[in-house]
Amino acid sequence: MMIGLWLALLAGSLVGLQNIFNSRVHERAGSWPTTALVLGLGFLASFLIGLAVEGKRLFHLEHMELWFWFSGIVGVGVVACMVNAMKQLGPTYTISIVMCSQLFFALIWDSFGWMGLEVVPFTLKQLGGVLVIVSGILLFKFGGLRKNRSDLMRRERA
Known part of the structure; x- marks a missing residue:
């Protein structure tokens, strides 16, 4: 349980940090370039780390519900909404x-x-x-x- 608590605290701090970074990129590039950059770099990083940690198991995606694949699309909405809200609200x-x-x-x-x-x-x-x-x-x-x-x-x- 303690590991879960620490991971949740770390995730919260990383989300806050990421949103500040995203806000700075948004100021110079706009909403959609920021979203593409954030999610593109996130894909690249997770893909490379996944290959290093999981190896070929990274590509074993059996028994996956079709609607699970839409999580990345939801991520587009998350990033786009966050960078625009940060501009308006801080x-x-x-x-x-x-x-x-x-x-x-x-x-x-x-x-x-x-x-x-x-x-x-x-x-x-x-x-x-x-x-x-x-x-x-x-x-x-x-x-x-x-x-x-x-x-x-x-x-x-x-």
Whole structure:
């Protein structure tokens, strides 16, 4: 379990780092070149690492459901949406909203057992946890609003 926790923490830090890199590329190249570059380099890196680690087993893809192959297409949407949201909202707010969305949809998919997942019964405790996180993001985004407005009004009077 500890390895899983460490891997999840590492994944979160890498997603944050990747989104900052993607945002910088997007500023200079635009959305679709950024998406092509990110996914193209990701393909190349995973292909080469897969060859080194798995060897010929990398190409053994029996018993794969057809719809599993569409994950890469979903990745195009993820990268394109993230780089454009980061441009509009900034990294912290974007990643916070994405995290809430991931939790909400994971809760739905688990609760209904969609996409072959084992059904995990929905509880109010789970909903409460998601709502606490969403509340935290709203507090983060709008909590300093009153202070910022009063500082601005004070400067205008001076």
